[in-house]
Amino acid sequence: MTGILDMTATELAGNIASGLVDPVEAVSSYLERIEAREPLWRAWAHIDRDGALAEARVMTEEARSGALRGPLHGVPVGIKDVFHAQGMPTLANSKTMDPNATYADSGVVAALRSAGAIILGKCETVEFAGMGVPPGSRNPWNPAHTGGGSSSGSGVAVGARMVPATIGTQTGGSNLRPASYNGVAGFKPSYGALSRDGLLPVSWSLDHPGLIARSAEDLDLIFGAIAQNPGLEAKQQDAWRIGVLRDFFFETSETDTVAVVDAALARLCAAGMQVDTVALPELFSAHHAIHHLIMSTEMAAYHAPRLASAGERMSGRHKLLVQAFALVPAGYYLQALRARRMLRDAMLPLFDAHPVLAMPTTPAPAPEGLESTGNASLLSPWSLLGFPAATIPCGLAENGLPLGLQLVGAPGTDRTVIQAAIAAERVLGRLELPA
Numbered sequence: 246m247t248g249i250l251d252m253t254a255t256e257l258a259g260n261i262a263s264g265l266v267d268p269v270e271a272v273s274s275y276l277e278r279i280e281a282r283e284p285l286w287r288a289w290a291h292i293d294r295d296g297a298l299a300e301a302r303v304m305t306e307e308a309r310s311g312a313l314r315g316p317l318h319g320v321p322v323g324i325k326d327v328f329h330a331q332g333m334p335t336l337a338n339s340k341t342m343d344p345n346a347t348y349a350d351s352g353v354v355a356a357l358r359s360a361g362a363i364i365l366g367k368c369e370t371v372e373f374a375g376m377g378v379p380p381g382s383r384n385p386w387n388p389a390h391t392g393g394g395s396s397s398g399s400g401v402a403v404g405a406r407m408v409p410a411t412i413g414t415q416t417g418g419s420n421l422r423p424a425s426y427n428g429v430a431g432f433k434p435s436y437g438a439l440s441r442d443g444l445l446p447v448s449w450s451l452d453h454p455g456l457i458a459r460s461a462e463d464l465d466l467i468f469g470a471i472a473q474n475p476g477l478e479a480k481q482q483d484a485w486r487i488g489v490l491r492d493f494f495f496e497t498s499e500t501d502t503v504a505v506v507d508a509a510l511a512r513l514c515a516a517g518m519q520v521d522t523v524a525l526p527e528l529f530s531a532h533h534a535i536h537h538l539i540m541s542t543e544m545a546a547y548h549a550p551r552l553a554s555a556g557e558r559m560s561g562r563h564k565l566l567v568q569a570f571a572l573v574p575a576g577y578y579l580q581a582l583r584a585r586r587m588l589r590d591a592m593l594p595l596f597d598a599h600p601v602l603a604m605p606t607t608p609a610p611a612p613e614g615l616e617s618t619g620n621a622s623l624l625s626p627w628s629l630l631g632f633p634a635a636t637i638p639c640g641l642a643e644n645g646l647p648l649g650l651q652l653v654g655a656p657g658t659d660r661t662v663i664q665a666a667i668a669a670e671r672v673l674g675r676l677e678l679p680a
Contacts (some may be wrong), residue, residue: 351443
């Protein structure tokens with residue numbers, strides 16, 4: 246049997262259900278791994294050791310009697326430290342948060358617990374999951390490079406084999422980017438598919454809870470277990486038809502990235518998938534300006550009261566951004582909302598002939614240093630539009646760091662996107678994670 250640390254969430258759930266592994270073994274194995282590796286990787290803001298072990302003991306007895314709580318029974322999961330969880334602090338990497346405050350479970354955490362997952366702890370985040378101070382989480386493929394962000398710890402924890410799956414968020418590129426940088430799978434569902442109750446917002450109309458896991462099959466398992474609005478059933482595909490967006494997405498990527506992604510697409514084509522180039526509508530060129538206007542305005546509106554009451558405890562970077570974003574005229578914001586609707590309407594016809602679109606996840610692998618969490622330009626369009634998007638590893642850059650293939654669908658086609666990711670992963674394989 247595969248060692249616990251090398252199991253996907255799907256494999257671990259199956260082994261717990263069949264009695265080959267018990268939840269105490271699983272939780273203990275991951276806690277030992279965290280104790281040994283956390284000082285270097287810095288993935289965790291809070292570890293609920295006692296609570297996780299106590300829950301695991303109860304679930305072990307339940308599993309032995311056949312009383313499984315759900316499809317994730319006994320599977321340890323980490324959550325980004327912007328989701329509230331009963332019995333744990335929510336700090337969001339900010340000194341403005343009260344470490345002694347108590348909270349009820351957020352919607353996502355409640356859904357995870359209902360499905361049987363054990364919450365191992367809170368994963369590190371960029372300050373308030375926005376553009377503030379990064380937490381210093383290191384990439385397990387090379388600790389001199391960033392683990393990405395803003396779901397920094399969520400990506401590193403899975404990539405470093407500290408937990409089989411985590412929950413992150415994405416407002417621009419904050420979930421799929423760390424998944425890609427750390428050589429694992431990630432999924433940003435359609436807007437509204439996962440609950441945002443109990444989530445500290447960056448931008449109300451752009452925030453998406455997301456998943457990071459060892460495999461695309463894990464994404465399917467977890468999304469199916471916790472989605473409040475799972476959307477349409479996956480379309481059955483005899484042969485997948487994939488539209489490739491070369492405009493912008495390939496044009497702005499590094500040569501090394503283009504070569505690796507093109508090689509992956511060639512393998513998919515050789516495996517029987519139909520791969521065609523698809524042109525973007527002219528309006529797409531405005532996506533960055535639209536996204537930035539909406540995000541900055543909503544971010545400033547949420548943080549203005551905190552700036553007034555606790556501005557002296559904000560980082561200088563976050564404080565400056567909130568002050569600057571508050572100057573955006575309301576008329577610009579309203580025009581951006583209108584432009585988003587127009588862009589969404591212009592993009593939807595791309596899916597008429599191709600249920601899934603493909604492009605690189607990031608223009609380059611994880612950058613060196615810990616001050617930047619990387620480039621989100623290939624991810625933010627789908628956060629702006631609320632379209633479901635997945636990433637799977639597709640190879641290594643020349644410097645040995647992972648690169649991802651991004652797959653995108655129309656809103657509500659989450660299951661189809663995940664099934665496409667599973668099909669592609671079966672062709673491309675998964676990366677062997679660092680020891």
